[in-house]
Amino acid sequence: MGVSKGWYKFSRNPLSVLGLTVLIIIVLAAVFAPYITPYPEHAGPFTNFRESSLPPGPKHFFGTDTVGRDVFTRVIFGYRFSLLLAVVVISLSVPPGILLGLIAGYTKRRSLEIVIMRVTDIFLAVPPLVLALAITAMLSPNLLNQMMAISLMWWPWYCRLVYSVTTSLRHEYFVHDAELTGAKKAFILIRSILPNCVGPVLTKITLDMGFVITLGASLSFIGLGVQPPKPGLGTMVADGAKRLPAEWWMTVFPALAIVLVILSFNLIGDGLRDMFAVEEI
Amino acid sequence: MVYEEKMLKYIGMRLLHSLFVLFGLSLLIFFISRVMPGDPARVALGPLATEEQVQKLRMEMHLDKPFPVQYYYWLRSVTHGDLGRSLYTKRPVVRDLNEYLPATLELVLCSFIISLIVGQVSGVLAGYFRNSWFDGFSRMVSYIGVATPAFAVAIFFLLIFSHILGFAPTVGRIGIVMRPPPRITGFIIFDSLIAGQFKTAVNAFKHIILPATSLAVAHIAQEGRVTRSSIVDNLQKDYVAAHTVHGIPTHSIIFKYLLKPSLIPTVSIMGMDFAFIIANAFLVELVFMWPGFARYAVTVMLNKDLNAIVAVVLIVGVAFGIVNLIVDIVVSFLDPRIRLQRKGG
Numbered sequence: 001m002g003v004s005k006g007w008y009k010f011s012r013n014p015l016s017v018l019g020l021t022v023l024i025i026i027v028l029a030a031v032f033a034p035y036i037t038p039y040p041e042h043a044g045p046f047t048n049f050r051e052s053s054l055p056p057g058p059k060h061f062f063g064t065d066t067v068g069r070d071v072f073t074r075v076i077f078g079y080r081f082s083l084l085l086a087v088v089v090i091s092l093s094v095p096p097g098i099l100l101g102l103i104a105g106y107t108k109r110r111s112l113e114i115v116i117m118r119v120t121d122i123f124l125a126v127p128p129l130v131l132a133l134a135i136t137a138m139l140s141p142n143l144l145n146q147m148m149a150i151s152l153m154w155w156p157w158y159c160r161l162v163y164s165v166t167t168s169l170r171h172e173y174f175v176h177d178a179e180l181t182g183a184k185k186a187f188i189l190i191r192s193i194l195p196n197c198v199g200p201v202l203t204k205i206t207l208d209m210g211f212v213i214t215l216g217a218s219l220s221f222i223g224l225g226v227q228p229p230k231p232g233l234g235t236m237v238a239d240g241a242k243r244l245p246a247e248w249w250m251t252v253f254p255a256l257a258i259v260l261v262i263l264s265f266n267l268i269g270d271g272l273r274d275m276f277a278v279e280e281i
Numbered sequence: 282m283v284y285e286e287k288m289l290k291y292i293g294m295r296l297l298h299s300l301f302v303l304f305g306l307s308l309l310i311f312f313i314s315r316v317m318p319g320d321p322a323r324v325a326l327g328p329l330a331t332e333e334q335v336q337k338l339r340m341e342m343h344l345d346k347p348f349p350v351q352y353y354y355w356l357r358s359v360t361h362g363d364l365g366r367s368l369y370t371k372r373p374v375v376r377d378l379n380e381y382l383p384a385t386l387e388l389v390l391c392s393f394i395i396s397l398i399v400g401q402v403s404g405v406l407a408g409y410f411r412n413s414w415f416d417g418f419s420r421m422v423s424y425i426g427v428a429t430p431a432f433a434v435a436i437f438f439l440l441i442f443s444h445i446l447g448f449a450p451t452v453g454r455i456g457i458v459m460r461p462p463p464r465i466t467g468f469i470i471f472d473s474l475i476a477g478q479f480k481t482a483v484n485a486f487k488h489i490i491l492p493a494t495s496l497a498v499a500h501i502a503q504e505g506r507v508t509r510s511s512i513v514d515n516l517q518k519d520y521v522a523a524h525t526v527h528g529i530p531t532h533s534i535i536f537k538y539l540l541k542p543s544l545i546p547t548v549s550i551m552g553m554d555f556a557f558i559i560a561n562a563f564l565v566e567l568v569f570m571w572p573g574f575a576r577y578a579v580t581v582m583l584n585k586d587l588n589a590i591v592a593v594v595l596i597v598g599v600a601f602g603i604v605n606l607i608v609d610i611v612v613s614f615l616d617p618r619i620r621l622q623r624k625g626g
Contacts, residue, residue: 121298122305125598129560130578131310134594137582138314214430218564221432222579234432241436241568248440255433263428 009275016271019264026261030079042069043077045229056249063249065240071249074231075257081232082261085147085216086209092151094205097158102193104159105166106185117163123156128211129218141224143232150215154208161204165197199276206269210262217258233258292610299602303595307359310594311352314587315344355591365588369581374592377577382596385562385573391493392500392558400501401508401547408512419505426502431561435495435568442491492569496561500554504547511546545612552608559597 011017034040038060048068056063062071104116123131128150135149169175175192183191217234219225226232228239233254240250343351358365367374407416426434515521524534559575566576574596581589 118301118305121302122309125302125306126594126601127556127560127597129563130594130597133563133579133582134310134590135313137585137590138587210428217430218432218560221430221564222567223583234430237432237436244436244440251436252440255429255436258433259425259429262430263424266424266428 006275010271013271013274015267019267019271022260023264023268026079026264027083029076030083033076033080037073037076039070039073042073043231053247062253063247065250066243071236071253074236075233075254078231078233078236078254079257079261081143081226081230082213082216082258085143085150086212088147089151089154089212090205090208092147093154094158094201097155098162098197098201100155101159101162102166105163106170106193116159120156120159123153124160128153129215132215132219133222133224136219136224141227143226146216146219146225150212154212157208158201158204161200162197165200166193169193169196203269203272203276206265206272210265210269213258213262295606295609299606303598303602306598307591307595308352310591311355312348314591315348315351365592367581367586367589369584369586369589374589377589378574378592378596381572381574381577384571385566385575388489388493388496388566388571388573389558389562391489392496395493396497396500396504399497400504403501404505404508405512407505408509408516411513416509423502423505426498429498430564431495431499432564432568434498435492435565438491438495439568492565492571496558496565499557499561503550503554507546507550548608549612552605555604556601559601
């Protein structure tokens with residue numbers, strides 16, 4: 001499917017295009033954070049008690065927190081952590097998941113298939129947050145461990161998805177033809193089956209970005225993720241929550257920032273789903 | 282009676298499968314907990330304990346033995362109903378669970394009821410009055426509901442309803458000055474109603490409404506969407522047109538004929554949703570200081586309480602497994618039935 005045709009379909013959805021625009025803005029803001037934020041040094045250990053707990057105003061768009069740091073700057077820097085988390089987790093968990101799903105779906109050896117799928121089931125037996133919590137809790141809480149823990153239990157979803165696509169296609173004629181003409185297994189997998197997985201996997205990746213960011217924010221909120229003074233979005237919400245309701249801006253703006261980025265990912269995912277769905281007749 | 286036999290066989294196989302998965306899960310979590318860096322015995326006793334005391338605790342916890350032996354000891358005590366001693370509360374884990382689990386169950390039950398009422402009703406209405414203002418409005422709401430993490434929802438609710446509007450209290454299950462009712466089921470609302478303490482019941486209800494609703498939001502958003510689309514699908518079916526032509530009143534059509542088939546996709550996503558409800562409970566209980574199982578779990582995790590963490594993960598796995606089993610059975614129950622009905626009539 002050509003790119004221009006795909007884009008045409010995607011652009012039919014005004015909301016999805018909006019989501020894409022917002023996401024691009026957020027990504028650019030996060031990447032160029034030190035250059036575009038008004039007070040970049042506030043993202044680290046910085047205190048200025050004279051300007052602490054200020055409500056939103058022209059000098060500080062989102063107000064300041066209890067030690068005088070500009071909330072707006074910290075939110076933009078916080079996006080860096082969230083986006084980094086999402087990218088790392090997806091890159092770490094999707095390839096093994098796809099690989100295992102392909103193998104499990106295509107192999108003629110039932111035992112291998114069963115083993116892979118049972119292990120997948122074990123990881124899927126608990127909600128992702130719980131397992132990620134448990135693992136991060138047992139390690140020391142920081143961003144790196146958070147990423148590892150979440151990646152560790154994210155790959156089963158992709159394994160299962162690719163597995164179901166593979167098994168449904170395994171007995172199709174075009175696969176049989178390839179086998180009969182003596183193509184190697186790897187060749188069949190890559191050329192015949194994998195392209196059919198691209199649609200669902202890509203859609204899932206987009207929606208998963210939102211999930212992973214939620215998960216990361218939740219972990220940070222509980223206290224097991226990004227540690228202060230680093231500006232993780234979830235951490236900021238947790239810190240600000242203690243200041244409710246008087247100094248609401250310390251919680252509300254980071255929370256809204258999280259909602260915004262997840263919303264854009266979801267809108268894009270919906271657009272992607274529509275883009276790929278029409279092809280299946 | 283072939284149908285019943287097949288169902289039993291299916292249930293049996295699923296049970297076996299779940300048992301295996303639980304076994305594997307326990308192995309996994311136990312392995313992780315024992316392999317992690319850090320000395321749990323030292324953490325439990327604190328820095329002031331002497332080396333001998335720590336060593337004694339280590340031997341008690343079998344930490345010096347090889348891993349398979351540790352797992353065997355743990356498995357043996359679990360089958361005797363002993364989940365070990367919490368290193369944090371110093372009490373048997375089972376007692377902790379006994380105290381905190383009902384609170385969470387009550388919360389989950391309430392949020393389930395709320396999500397059922399609000400989600401299903403709005404889903405049906407949105408599906409029936411497709412593209413109306415109500416439909417667009419509820420679609421927007423559900424988009425935002427899905428995109429907002431549970432703790433953000435909880436905090437927003439807390440801010441709006443507790444602080445600004447003064448609607449509901451902020452923490453705990455009942456007011457500090459209230460006396461809790463005699464513990465019959467562990468559900469405060471229920472117990473106080475049974476004991477005739479109506480004021481306590483009302484107070485407990487006011488306390489539960491906000492956390493239960495926060496918990497229900499994501500659920501409502503998801504289910505509303507699914508219900509809506511399946512109602513939309515089913516509205517196109519011929520039998521609805523036939524019923525309308527025959528003069529059957531609209532509300533009859535909706536409730537008697539549309540609801541059952543539309544429920545199938547809703548029920549089948551309930552399993553997945555339940556996972557999110559459990560996960561969100563962790564966050565909501567934290568925000569509202571609800572003394573439930575999930576908050577207990579967070580506490581023990583923050584304190585690296587190995588025994589309790591393992592027990593907690595296992596309980597969650599069991600609960601999730603049970604719910605999935607029920608959902609699968611219900612779905613396979615609903616579906617062939619309708620297929621059979623259609624073929625017959």
